[in-house]
Structures are given as C-alpha cells and as structure tokens.
Amino acid sequence: MIGYLTTILALVSIAALIAFALNVQWGMCGMVNFGLAGFVALGAYVTALITLQGWGTIPAVAAAVVACAVMGALVSLISVRLSEDYLAIVTLGFGEVIRLVTLNEAWLTGGAMGLPGIPRPLIDVIGDDQYETFYLVGCIAVVACVFAVLEITTRAPFGRALRAVRDDDLVASSLGKDVLILRIKAFALGGAITGLAGAMQAFQFSYIDPSQFTPIMTAYAFMAVIAGGRGSHRGLILGACSIMFLLEATRFLKDVIDVLDNAQIAAIRLILIGAGLIALLIYRPQGLIPEYRMRAPAGPRGGGDPAPDARRTGADTAKETTHPDYQMTPSPKE
Amino acid sequence: MAQLILNGVVTGLIVALPAIALSLTFAILKFPNFAIGAMLTFAAYIAWALNTLAGVPLVAAAALTLVLFPAVTLICDSGVFRPLRNRGPITLMVASMGLSFVLENVCRLVFGNDARNFDIPLSRPLRYAGLRINYEQIVAAGVAVAALILVYLILLRSPLGRAMRAVADNPDLAAARGIDDGRVIKATWILAGVLIAASSVLVGMDRAIDPQMGWNYIIVCFAAAVVGGMGSPAGAVVGALGMGIIGELATLVVDPNYRAGVAFLAIALVLLIRPHGLFGRREIKK
Numbered sequence: 001m002i003g004y005l006t007t008i009l010a011l012v013s014i015a016a017l018i019a020f021a022l023n024v025q026w027g028m029c030g031m032v033n034f035g036l037a038g039f040v041a042l043g044a045y046v047t048a049l050i051t052l053q054g055w056g057t058i059p060a061v062a063a064a065v066v067a068c069a070v071m072g073a074l075v076s077l078i079s080v081r082l083s084e085d086y087l088a089i090v091t092l093g094f095g096e097v098i099r100l101v102t103l104n105e106a107w108l109t110g111g112a113m114g115l116p117g118i119p120r121p122l123i124d125v126i127g128d129d130q131y132e133t134f135y136l137v138g139c140i141a142v143v144a145c146v147f148a149v150l151e152i153t154t155r156a157p158f159g160r161a162l163r164a165v166r167d168d169d170l171v172a173s174s175l176g177k178d179v180l181i182l183r184i185k186a187f188a189l190g191g192a193i194t195g196l197a198g199a200m201q202a203f204q205f206s207y208i209d210p211s212q213f214t215p216i217m218t219a220y221a222f223m224a225v226i227a228g229g230r231g232s233h234r235g236l237i238l239g240a241c242s243i244m245f246l247l248e249a250t251r252f253l254k255d256v257i258d259v260l261d262n263a264q265i266a267a268i269r270l271i272l273i274g275a276g277l278i279a280l281l282i283y284r285p286q287g288l289i290p291e292y293r294m295r296a297p298a299g300p301r302g303g304g305d306p307a308p309d310a311r312r313t314g315a316d317t318a319k320e321t322t323h324p325d326y327q328m329t330p331s332p333k334e
Numbered sequence: 335m336a337q338l339i340l341n342g343v344v345t346g347l348i349v350a351l352p353a354i355a356l357s358l359t360f361a362i363l364k365f366p367n368f369a370i371g372a373m374l375t376f377a378a379y380i381a382w383a384l385n386t387l388a389g390v391p392l393v394a395a396a397a398l399t400l401v402l403f404p405a406v407t408l409i410c411d412s413g414v415f416r417p418l419r420n421r422g423p424i425t426l427m428v429a430s431m432g433l434s435f436v437l438e439n440v441c442r443l444v445f446g447n448d449a450r451n452f453d454i455p456l457s458r459p460l461r462y463a464g465l466r467i468n469y470e471q472i473v474a475a476g477v478a479v480a481a482l483i484l485v486y487l488i489l490l491r492s493p494l495g496r497a498m499r500a501v502a503d504n505p506d507l508a509a510a511r512g513i514d515d516g517r518v519i520k521a522t523w524i525l526a527g528v529l530i531a532a533s534s535v536l537v538g539m540d541r542a543i544d545p546q547m548g549w550n551y552i553i554v555c556f557a558a559a560v561v562g563g564m565g566s567p568a569g570a571v572v573g574a575l576g577m578g579i580i581g582e583l584a585t586l587v588v589d590p591n592y593r594a595g596v597a598f599l600a601i602a603l604v605l606l607i608r609p610h611g612l613f614g615r616r617e618i619k620k
Contacts, residue, residue: 032424034368034431078602082609085366085423085564089556090605092368093598096553104591215549219435222428267443274435281429282417 006132008248010204013139016240017197018217019224020146020233025190026222027230028159029183030166031076032088035095036221039191041213042098043068043198048115048208049108057121057203065195072191073184080183095218102210114209118202139200143237146193150233153189162186163231219273220247226280229287238288247272337465338582344471346558346578347478348540349551351533353558353570354485355526361502361565362522363415365426370530370555371548372434373410377403377527377534378543379441379450386453396535403534404527410437411523434548442545449542452535474536481532482571485525489567494521502565550594554581557597561604576600 018036025031033039043064050060075094079086102109109115126134153159164172165182173179202208220243228239250269260268280287352370359367367373380402384395414433418426459466489495500508501518509515537547558577562569577597584596 026424030424032427079605079609082605083423085360085427086560086605086609088368088427089366089560090598090601092556093553093594093601096549096594097598100592100595104589215435219431222431226428263447264443267439270435270439271443274432274437274439277432277435278414278429281421281425281432282414285421285425 003132006136008244010132010136010139010200012241012244013136013143014197014200014204015217015220015224015244016143016237017146017193017200019221019228019236019240020143020150021190021193021197022221023225023228023231023233023236024150024162024193025072025187027225027232027236028154028166029162029186031084031183031187033091033187033190034088034218035075035091035093035098036194037213037215037217038091038095038098039068039072039194040198040201040217041102041208041210042071043195044202044208044213045102045109045115045198046195047199047202048118051119051202052115052117061196061199064199065192068195068198069188069192072194073188075191076184076187080180080187095215099210099213102213110209112210114207116207118206118208120203120206135203142196142200146196147233147237154231154233158182158185216270216273219270219277220244223273223277223280225287226277226285227287229289230285232287232289235287235289243276338585339579340465340467341471342579342582343575344475344578345581346575347475347482348533348536349554349558349578350571350574351478351481351529351536352551352555353562353574354482354567355529356555356559357562357565357567357570358498358522359526360559361567362498362519363426365423365430366556366559366564367430367526368427368552369410369430369434369437371550371552372437373403373407373527373530373548374534374537374551375441375543375545375548376406376437377531378538378547379445380406381531381535381538382450382452382543383445386450392452392454392535392539396532399531399535400528403531404524407523407527407530408520411519438545438548445545447545449544451542452538454539470539474540477532477536481529485529485567488525494518498522553594553601554597557601560601563610 018040021039022033022036025033046064046067047060050063051057071094075090076087079090103112105111106113120131120135121138122134123131161172161177161182164175164177165179165186169179172182201212223243224236224240226239227243228235228237247269250265250272352374356367356370359365377399381392381395381399384390384398385392388395390398410433414429415426418429454470457469459468460472461467487495489498497508497513497518498521500511500513501515505515508518537551541547554577555574558574559570560573561576562571562573577600580600581593581596584593588596
C-alpha cells in the first residue's frame with residue numbers, strides 16, 4: 001500500500017508539473033496547448049537517449065528542458081501572429097507528429113517497444129530499498145522549486161505583462177509590450193517545464209514507450225488547470241491532487257462492479273475527465289482558487305470569484321444612487 | 335503516379351465533408367471544433383451498430399445514420415456549446431476537446447477497442463486504363479460529390495444558406511435584420527452532422543472502424559480547413575482535395591505512416607506564408 005501511494009504521489013507530481021506548464025501557457029497567457037503529451041514525450045525521449053549514452057542525469061535533464069523550450073518557441077512562432085485558435089491546431093499537429101516519430105523511428109526510439117533500462121539518478125548511492133521514497137522526495141522538491149519560480153514570475157512584471165496579453169493583446173501592445181516576444185517566451189517557459197516533467201517520467205519507470213504519452217495526459221492537465229483556477233498555481237496543485245485521487249478511485253470500481261473490464265474502466269475514466277472538463281467550464285470557470293491579482297478585494301469574502309463580486313458591487317451602486325442621502329454627498333470626481 | 339492521384343482525389347473527397355463541417359461551425363460559431371474526429375467515430379459506430387448488430391443493409395443503415403447523427407450534434411450543442419456561447423473561442427475549444435473525450439470513450443465503453451468492419455462483400459477492383467479503382471472508391475466519390483453539390487445549393491441558393499452566410503459575416507447585422515441566430519446555429523449543427531455522418535460511413539467502408547479512427551482524420555481535416563482558409567467552405571473542399579493528393583504523393587518520399595506529419599507541415603507552411611489560407615479573407619480582430 002505504501003509502495004502504491006509513493007508511486008501515485010510521484011505520478012501526481014509529474015502531472016502537476018505538466019499542469020504548471022499548461023498554466024503558464026494557457027492560464028497566464030491564453031495560449032491553448034493540445035500537444036502537451038507530445039512535449040512531455042520529447043522531454044522523456046531526450047532524457048532517455050542521453051542517459052542511455054552514458055551521460056549523467058544533469059546534462060540529460062538540461063538537454064530535455066532546452067529541447068522542449070526551443071520546440072515550444074518554434075511551435076508558437078508558427079502561429080504567434082494569428083489568433084489563438086490556430087496555435088491550438090498547430091500544437092495538436094505537433095503532438096501527433098511526435099507520437100508518429102516515437103512510434104515509427106524504431107532505430108532511435110525503439111518504436112512501440114519503447115526504451116528500457118534508463119538509469120535512474122543516484123540509484124548507486126541510495127540503493128534499491130529506499131529508492132522509491134527518495135525519488136518521491138526528489139519529485140516533490142522539483143515541483144516545489146517550479147512552484148516557487150512560477151509564483152515569483154507571476155508577481156513579477158513579466159507575469160503581469162503575460163496576463164495583460166491574455167486579457168487583451170491590443171491594449172498590451174499599445175502600452176508598449178512586445179506581444180510577440182511575450183507569447184514566445186511564455187510558450188518556451190511552458191515547454192521547459194514539460195521537458196522537466198518528461199525527464200521525471202523517464203526516470204519514474206526507467207522505461208518509456210509511446211503509449212505513456214496519450215491525450216489523457218493532456219486532458220488531465222487541462223482538468224487540473226480548470227479545476228484549480230486558471231492562472232492560480234496554488235489552486236492548480238489542489239486541482240491536480242484531487243483529480244488524481246478521484247481518478248485513482250475509479251480503479252477500485254472494478255472490485256464493485258465486476259462486469260467491467262480494464263478497458264471499460266479506462267473508458268469511464270476518460271468520459272469522467274471529458275464531462276468534468278465541460279461541467280467545470282460551464283459551472284465554475286474560475287476554478288477552486290482564483291488567480292493572484294495585484295489588489296485583492298478587501299472584505300470578508302477576500303479573494304472571492306471576480307464575476308459575482310463585480311455584479312454585486314454593480315447592484316450596490318445602483319441601489320446607492322437611488323438613496324436620498326447618497327445624492328447629497330458629492331462624488332469624489334467632483 | 336496517376337493511381338496515387340486518383341486515390342488522393344477520393345481521399346480528398348471523403349475528407350472534404352468533415353472539413354466543410356469544420357469550416358461551417360467555425361464560420362458561424364467562431365471556434366474550431368476539436369470534437370470533429372470523435373464525432374466522426376461516433377457516427378461510424380452508429381452506422382456499424384445498425385448495419386451489423388441490427389442487420390440493416392448498409393445503404394439503409396447509412397441513411398438512418400444521416401438522420402440520427404444530426405440529433406447527436408444538436409444534443410452536443412445544447413449540452414456543451416450553448417451554455418458556453420459567449421465565453422470566447424478558447425473556452426469553447428477546450429470544451430470541444432472535453433466533448434471529444436466523452437464521445438470517443440462512450441464508443442469504447444459500449445463497443446470495445448476492437449476494429450470493426452461493415453458487413454459488405456469484398457469485391458474485385460475494376461481496372462480502367464491501367465488504374466485500379468475499388469467499388470468503394472466509386473461509391474465514396476459519388477456520395478461525396480453529391481453531398482458537395484447539396485451543400486453548395488443550400489449555402490448559395492436557399493434562404494437558410496443566405497441567413498447562415500449573413501450570420502457568419504456579421505452576427506449583429508444579421509440579428510438586426512431579423513435573422514434568428516438560434517435557428518441558424520441549429521441548422522449549422524444539423525448540416526455538420528449530416529456531413530460528418532456521410533463521411534463516417536465512407537471512411538468506415540474504406541478502413542476499419544475503431545475508437546481511434548477520428549484521430550487519424552482530425553489533423554488532415556484541420557489541415558484542409560486551414561489550407562483553404564478557416565471559415566470558407568469552398569476553400570475547405572479545395573484544401574481537402576489538395577491534402578488528399580499531397581498526402582498520397584508524399585508516400586513516394588516518406589513512410590505512409592507520416593500522413594498526419596505531412597498534413598502538419600502543410601498547416602505550418604500555410605500559416606507561415608499565407609496565414610489566412612489560400613481562400614480565406616483577412617479578418618480584422620476586434
């Protein structure tokens with residue numbers, strides 16, 4: 001059971017990293033990436049190929065991060081001058097191309113058989129017994145570092161500029177922000193994080209094959225970002241954890257209803273993800289924890305969702321204007 | 335070479351139908367429908383279930399699918415897209431991805447992962463002037479051309495088509511002229527549903543039906559629509575034919591498995607060189 005939990009938690013941290021990447025690209029900058037799984041696969045294969053050549057962990061991970069960042073920049077460059085719809089199409093195509101390459105270039109990627117025997121970092125030093133625990137701690141440390149960097153970035157001028165681009169790129173560009181460069185940077189940053197996630201995925205089972213990088217990985221990241229609140233890194237961790245545990249719970253459905261086989265359980269899981277995605281978009285688009293704002297609204301609700309707040313203050317002012325006392329007081333403008 | 339071009343034209347004609355559906359929904363609803371692949375899969379399974387499980391002859395099963403599947407697209411619209419109508423293209427397109435997971439996996443849950451085939455007899459290909467022509471290819475080309483003519487007549491020669499083009503061009507102006515956009519959106523989904531259903535049967539005749547089949551067509555479909563200019567149905571047809579022929583000819587140089595890769599390259603090139611497609615209009619973003 002402990003072994004199962006450590007594995008699940010390690011997988012949650014990989015999933016959280018992928019969701020972080022999407023959060024930078026989509027949550028903060030409004031660029032949808034449907035090819036996330038392809039980016040993660042790229043990172044994983046680069047890591048695997050370099051470590052299998054006998055290089056150490058650090059150069060391999062660095063190469064994966066750089067490769068994914070460069071690829072992210074290139075992919076966004078194709079459609080960065082156009083509306084976001086086109087970028088989504090391009091990323092979907094990119095993901096498909098990566099999948100095809102990993103499947104068909106057997107000389108490089110092992111094809112459908114995958115790449116076995118990827119050396120896990122520091123396994124000689126730690127030993128097999130405690131390794132899973134060590135690996136989990138390592139994963140959580142990586143997630144914590146990325147989280148810290150992203151929290152700082154969000155509050156930095158760069159993060160504010162990204163959100164400005166997301167909310168209205170025309171306004172951002174007329175205020176002198178270079179929208180093009182900002183978008184490319186955001187996409188490259190997201191790409192770098194997927195590279196990291198890919199490296200962790202490669203070390204997780206010390207084996208990779210194309211079937212690990214399916215659209216479910218992408219769907220899961222979208223689910224986590226929407227559930228956690230777009231643009232909010234804190235909410236995202238909460239979202240990632242709760243969804244992973246909900247989905248893992250469906251594994252035990254099999255014990256309850258034994259008519260279902262594994263394929264059907266997997267199908268049910270994906271139906272839940274899809275339906276949950278739609279339901280969240282319709283009923284709770286702001287997610288569990290709303291994103292960071294420069295000025296948090298004061299008051300007992302502190303940080304409540306913006307839409308009802310706006311409506312409420314609108315109603316309040318409407319009421320106040322009809323109030324006789326209010327008409328007597330001069331408004332601040334005058 | 336001639337054989338490849340012939341195959342390419344037939345593939346292009348089959349892809350043209352969902353590509354038009356994609357272009358129409360993009361023109362009217364202003365978002366790219368990423369569920370188009372899963373919709374194709376779903377329609378193919380409806381036809382397959384009618385054909386093999388219920389034992390209806392394929393022609394009748396196809397006709398029934400043409401009637402039944404638009405109901406599915408209408409349900410999708412009222413359940414998913416209508417509540418999100420004014421939330422902008424990004425939300426709609428993420429929702430369409432969610433919808434695609436639901437549709438694809440409903441098929442997987444009910445029918446399993448196995449590849450299925452329609453109950454049609456195998457037939458010997460015809461030979462004409464050194465070309466091999468399958469019976470399925472003739473049917474596919476005939477049906478696709480008929481569907482294209484029908485769409486052309488609806489869009490350009492009927493009051494409904496006029497209303498659709500008006501809404502696509504300027505929704506506010508169309509509304510001011512008394513066009514009911516709810517009705518136009520319903521009509522768009524019905525038309526898209528018919529086109530997707532028709533092509534799903536043709537694809538199913540050509541290849542096997544499995545839950546993944548939509549993914550094999552989605553990139554090519556988008557490539558056709560992007561090359562032709564998103565939102566331009568006529569462009570989608572030309573784009574689809576072009577993609578079909580290029581896809582077949584590319585097998586001379588690259589592995590046939592890389593068809594989607596060729597389509598991706600086409601998307602990338604067109605977006606870099608002529609971002610609004612070969613026939614699209616440059617739109618001014620608000």
